[in-house]
Amino acid sequence: MNKKQKNMLARILAALVCLIIVKIAEKSIPFWWLQLALYMIPYLIVGWDVLRKAVKGIKNHQVFDECFLMTVATLGAIAVGIYDGIHTGSGDYLEAVAVMLLYQVGELFQSIAVGRSRRNISELMDIRPDYANLEEDGEVSRVDPDEVEVDSVIVVNPGEKIPLDGVVLSGESMLNTAALTGESVPRAARPGDTVLSGCINENGVLRIRTTAEFDESTASKILDLVENAAARKSRSENFISQFARWYTPLVCYAALALAVLPPVFLAITGREVQLFTWIYRACTFLVISCPCAVVISIPLTFFAGLGGASNQGILIKGSNYLETLSQVRTVAFDKTGTVTKGNFAVTEVHPAEGFTKEDLLEMAAYAESHSSHPISRSLRQAFGQETELAAVTDVQEISGHGVTAVYKGRNVAAGNEKLMDRLGIVIPEVPETTGTKVFVAAEGKYAGCVVIADEIKPEAKAAMDGLKRAGVRQAVMLTGDASAVAESVAKTVGIDTVRAELLPAQKVEAVEELIRQAAGGAEEDPKRPKVAFVGDGINDAPVLSRADVGIAMGALGSDAAIEAADVVLMDDDPRKIGKAIRISRKCLRIVWQNIIFALGVKGICLVLGAIGAAGMWLAIFADVGVMVLCVLNAVRALFLKNV
Amino acid sequence: MKKTYKIEVDCANCAEKMQVAAKNTPGVKDAVVSFMTLKMKVEFEEGADPAEVMPKVREACRKVEDDCEVYL
Numbered sequence: 194m195n196k197k198q199k200n201m202l203a204r205i206l207a208a209l210v211c212l213i214i215v216k217i218a219e220k221s222i223p224f225w226w227l228q229l230a231l232y233m234i235p236y237l238i239v240g241w242d243v244l245r246k247a248v249k250g251i252k253n254h255q256v257f258d259e260c261f262l263m264t265v266a267t268l269g270a271i272a273v274g275i276y277d278g279i280h281t282g283s284g285d286y287l288e289a290v291a292v293m294l295l296y297q298v299g300e301l302f303q304s305i306a307v308g309r310s311r312r313n314i315s316e317l318m319d320i321r322p323d324y325a326n327l328e329e330d331g332e333v334s335r336v337d338p339d340e341v342e343v344d345s346v347i348v349v350n351p352g353e354k355i356p357l358d359g360v361v362l363s364g365e366s367m368l369n370t371a372a373l374t375g376e377s378v379p380r381a382a383r384p385g386d387t388v389l390s391g392c393i394n395e396n397g398v399l400r401i402r403t404t405a406e407f408d409e410s411t412a413s414k415i416l417d418l419v420e421n422a423a424a425r426k427s428r429s430e431n432f433i434s435q436f437a438r439w440y441t442p443l444v445c446y447a448a449l450a451l452a453v454l455p456p457v458f459l460a461i462t463g464r465e466v467q468l469f470t471w472i473y474r475a476c477t478f479l480v481i482s483c484p485c486a487v488v489i490s491i492p493l494t495f496f497a498g499l500g501g502a503s504n505q506g507i508l509i510k511g512s513n514y515l516e517t518l519s520q521v522r523t524v525a526f527d528k529t530g531t532v533t534k535g536n537f538a539v540t541e542v543h544p545a546e547g548f549t550k551e552d553l554l555e556m557a558a559y560a561e562s563h564s565s566h567p568i569s570r571s572l573r574q575a576f577g578q579e580t581e582l583a584a585v586t587d588v589q590e591i592s593g594h595g596v597t598a599v600y601k602g603r604n605v606a607a608g609n610e611k612l613m614d615r616l617g618i619v620i621p622e623v624p625e626t627t628g629t630k631v632f633v634a635a636e637g638k639y640a641g642c643v644v645i646a647d648e649i650k651p652e653a654k655a656a657m658d659g660l661k662r663a664g665v666r667q668a669v670m671l672t673g674d675a676s677a678v679a680e681s682v683a684k685t686v687g688i689d690t691v692r693a694e695l696l697p698a699q700k701v702e703a704v705e706e707l708i709r710q711a712a713g714g715a716e717e718d719p720k721r722p723k724v725a726f727v728g729d730g731i732n733d734a735p736v737l738s739r740a741d742v743g744i745a746m747g748a749l750g751s752d753a754a755i756e757a758a759d760v761v762l763m764d765d766d767p768r769k770i771g772k773a774i775r776i777s778r779k780c781l782r783i784v785w786q787n788i789i790f791a792l793g794v795k796g797i798c799l800v801l802g803a804i805g806a807a808g809m810w811l812a813i814f815a816d817v818g819v820m821v822l823c824v825l826n827a828v829r830a831l832f833l834k835n836v
Numbered sequence: 837m838k839k840t841y842k843i844e845v846d847c848a849n850c851a852e853k854m855q856v857a858a859k860n861t862p863g864v865k866d867a868v869v870s871f872m873t874l875k876m877k878v879e880f881e882e883g884a885d886p887a888e889v890m891p892k893v894r895e896a897c898r899k900v901e902d903d904c905e906v907y908l
Contacts, residue, residue, distance in 0.1 A: 197846070253900055258849055304846060311872065421840070423870040424877050434852055489848045496872035 194305060201301050205294060208239035212290055225278030229271075232286035240267070240293040257441040262479045265445075267293050269476035270809060273469045292480055292813045299817035303489055306824045310493065313831060314500030320372045320391035320412045322356035328400070338407045349399045354391065358410045359401035361386050366397030373415065374764040375506030391415065414755065418508055422499045423492070425511025428719065429784055433491050437484050444482035448475040451803055470805070477802040480812040486791040490823035491784050497830035498780035505833055506763040507773045514759040517742050518777035522722035523711050524665050524770065525704055527736075528672035528679060529567065530729030531746050531767060532686055533647040537567045539575035540628055541644035545621070553641040557633050559600045560607040563588050566732075568629065571645050572607075591615070593673055593696030595631070606634045609675065611694070613639070629674055652768050653686040659771030663778070669707060671700045671726075671736075700736045708741065727770055729754065744770060775836045783830050787823040794819050839886055841876045843869065844905035854904055857896040863889035876906060 194202070212235040222228050237244075240263075247264035250256055270289035278284030325338040326348040333348050338356040341347060346362065349355050355368070367379040370392045379395055382388050388401060391412035407413055452475035456466045495512035502509050509515050529535050542550045558576035561569035562585055573580055588598040594615060595608015606616055610632065613620055618634045620642075628646035632639070650656075657668055669690045672679045676693035683691045692703050704726055711722040726733070726740035729747055734757035737743030745758035747765030755761050762769045798815045801807035807815075845851050851871035858867035858876065863884035868877045878893065880886055894906040 249900075249902070255853060255900065258853075300847070307872070311874075420873050420875060421877070423872045424868045424875065426868070437849070437852075485847075485849070492848060492870075492872055 195308070198301060198304055198308075201297065201304075204239055205297055205301065208235040208290070208294055211235040211238060212287070212294065216287060219283075225275070225282055225284055228284065229275060229278065229286060232290055236267070236271075236286075236290045236293055239290075239297050243293065243296070257445055259441070259483050259485055262441065262445070262483050263293065263296050265448075266476040266479040266809075269472055269479075273473045273476075276469050288809045292809055295813045295817050296480075296483075299485070299820050302817075302821055303485070303824060306828065307489070307493060310497055310500075310828055310831065314497065320354070321416055322354040322390060322412060325356035326350070326353075338410075341403055341407065343403055343406055345403050347401050347403060349394045349401060351394055351396050351398065354393055354412075355388055355399075355401070356410075356412075357390050357401075357403040357407060358405040359388060359403040361388055362400045362402050364397050364399040366399050367395045369393040369395050370764075373411070373506065375504060376764050376766075414752075415503075415508065418510060418755065418761075419499065419503050422509060422511050423496050425513050426492075427495060427512035427516040429516060429781075430492055430495060430512060433487055433788075437488050440484055441482075444479065448478045448482075451475040451478055473809075474802060474805055477807065477809045477812045478799060480809055481795055481798040481802050481807075481815055483816050486816070486820035486823040487788055489820070490787045490791070490827040493824065494780055494783045494787065494827040494830045497828055498776060498783075498833075501831045501833040502773065502776050505769070505772065505776070507769055507776065508755075508761040508763065509773070509777075510759050510761070514742055515777045515780055517723050518725070518760065518774055519781040520720070520723040521725045521742060521774055522665060523667045523669065523707050523724045524660055525669040525671050525707055525724065525726045525740065526688065527700075527726075527728040527733055528670055528674055528682060529647065530765070531727050532653050532670065532682060532688070533649050534765075535567050535647065535729065537571035537629070537645045537647050539571055539643055540646045541626060542575075542641070543644070544641035545639050548635075548640045553633055553643060556600060556603075556605045556635060556640060557607045557631055557643050559585050560588075560596050560598045560605045560633070563598075564590065564596065567647075568631065568645055572631070572643065575643075593699075603635050604637070607631055609694075629678055649682060649685055650765070650767060652766055656767035656771060657687040659768050660774070663771045663774040665771075665774065666722075669703075671695055671703050673697070673700075697732065697735065700733065701739050704736055704740050725770075727767075729765075744773070746770075772836060776833050779833070779836055780830050783826055787826055790826075791819050791823055837884075837886070838877060838879045841878065841890070842907040843874050843876045844907075845869075845871065845874070845901065846903065847871075850901040850904060853900045854897045857900045858893045861889065861893045861896050864893060867893070 215231045219228060243260045243263050246260040250258055250261055267289040271286055274284030274286045322338050324335050325341050326333050327336045327341055328346040328348050341357055361382050361384050363384055365383050368382050368388065369379050371377050373391050382399060390410040452472050456468050456471050459466045495515060498515055499509055526532055542553055544550050544553045554576045558572045559580055561572050562580040562582055584600060586599045588596060590596050591612065595612040597606045606612060613632050616634060618637060618639050620632060620639060626644050628644040631643045631645060634640055660668060668688045670679055670683050670688045671692050673695055674693060679691045679693035695703060704724060707724045711724050723741035725742040725744055726736050727744040727746060728737055734753060737745060737757045742760060743758045744760040744762060745754035746762045760773055794815055798807055798812060802812055845854060848871045851869045855867055855869040858864055858878060863881050864878055865881045866879040880889060890908050897904050897906060
């Protein structure tokens with residue numbers, strides 16, 4: 194509890210003690226006005242700030258809020274008490290004081306609950322390093338990570354958090370990446386490896402050369418992302434704040450009508466009018482209608498959901514995306530790096546007549562030497578020698594086709610069938626295989642084909658089953674790769690539809706088509722089924738941003754992916770996609786439970802209050818009780834281990 | 837230009853009021869207050885100086901909710 198909360202608790206206790214004393218002494222007080230004055234002491238102790246806020250709201254022309262509701266309701270109840278007091282010598286003020294007291298208890302509870310979940314969530318995301326051990330001239334000193342410049346050398350001892358991104362200079366250790374990825378298996382770090390801030394060094398001492406400043410380091414970026422996520426409000430949240438804006442004035446007018454209309458009606462029809470009964474009922478009505486349970490529990494649910502998900506290695510960039518995720522019915526996948534591991538290796542080499550295997554690999558490796566695509570890397574690996582970048586000139590990358598370049602005075606081309614078509618080169622025979630084929634030509638003559646295969650991720654099949662269980666109706670693979678390869682991968686893992694040989698721009702079109710299909714012609718409908726695209730974030734940024742939800746996988750350390758995607762999976766386990774959808778479903782379920790429960794109970798109590806079957810006691814218990822239950826229900830969104 | 841400020845406020849409704857107050861301050865293009873993270877994200881209008889605008893935002897917030905705080 195913070196100071197304000199302690200203060201509030203003290204006021205509540207003081208008012209409670211005071212109220213009990215006054216209640217006991219009540220019978221022996223002869224005058225109604227003295228009774229009133231004595232009851233006013235606990236009332237003002239516990240409720241003065243509510244009264245003040247209500248007055249302030251009126252002054253600022255923002256009349257209708259819960260303070261106003263409470264003030265009017267309790268003052269109304271007191272007025273009824275005064276009326277009784279004048280006529281019978283003793284009025285009932287207990288209710289009004291108790292209502293104010295319980296209202297404040299509810300507020301205090303809410304404030305503590307929110308503060309606690311705020312702290313829980315920041316503990317879940319406890320990746321902010323407190324210090325760095327900076328090594329300068331052979332001496333190690335402990336400094337603020339903010340002060341460490343790029344290219345400094347830092348020392349990380351066992352048990353410490355890595356404060357900044359960097360490259361290991363010396364030392365070997367296992368790193369615990371759980372805070373970043375939700376993955377509990379430690380990773381090995383050896384000299385030359387890149388390490389990310391936020392990981393915990395488990396056993397060895399590491400000397401690290403930093404490659405980023407603190408603000409640009411992974412830990413800071415992730416924290417920033419998570420903290421900003423709550424600022425992107427979901428439709429449900431906006432709906433609730435809109436709702437509160439018209440709901441509160443509405444119930445105030447309804448209460449006014451309840452106080453005035455029935456007595457007028459009774460008077461006209463010539464029956465006996467008990468004006469104060471109706472005022473009392475109107476006050477009860479106001480107490481019940483207080484909207485705080487819904488207003489507080491919905492943002493709390495989203496916040497807890499975002500925090501809980503990030504603890505599982507799933508970063509969701511806003512409540513709005515959490516909401517959209519729950520409506521996803523179609524998931525489109527990029528193949529490489531998502532369904533497959535993306536660690537390509539050359540499996541077959543088919544030189545054409547007049548070329549040797551070595552020739553072929555050399556040309557392919559050099560032609561692709563400027564590219565960082567996994568295919569190019571595997572070609573260079575198979576070639577086995579360092580490629581000199583300067584040996585290649587006039588490199589032209591033709592997106593979705595391949596590259597042409599000049600190497601050793603020869604025009605070399607390496608790419609897919611489309612590239613060969615484009616260059617007018619006839620491929621004599623295509624080897625029957627399911628790998629990715631890179632065709633090579635030299636001086637306009639076909640030189641051969643290199644087959645590169647990729648490994649399917651072992652979790653891919655389970656991931657597809659998980660998606661189906663999460664309610665996804667259609668899984669689609671969009672890939673630039675050849676159809677034969679794509680089909681065989683899709684069949685193995687259980688993807689329904691394949692769109693192969695797509696250029697990057699065509700992937701965007703394919704996603705747009707899926708959106709149109711899912712919408713069934715009603716694209717503007719916010720409730721339509723949504724389409725998610727999952728990619729590795731390296732070259733599919735446009736597709737990620739075009740889909741309703743862009744999900745980047747294995748994004749740990751890739752800034753571009755974190756930038757472009759709406760949901761970032763920190764490790765490359767595709768099962769997390771289904772999990773993210775299930776998490777979003779759980780959150781939305783809680784949100785709707787709370788909305789229906791709170792409004793349902795209030796609706797029933799409003800009716801009971803209006804017909805006089807429920808008094809103010811029931812009203813305040815309904816209000817505070819519903820709020821407590823809704824907040825507790827909202828906090829469930831934090832616990833997502835077994836979702 | 838966008839900037840994020842730490843804030844202190846007690847209730848969700850008050851945070852909502854602060855958001856409206858901040859939005860209506862001259863020089864502010866848009867403002868989002870998150871009660872959950874206790875952060876205020878302010879987007880300034882072209883050419884507006886945050887150092888000049890923010891005290892006014894704080895003042896406007898104080899007017900609607902006097903025990904709130906915006907850390908500049």
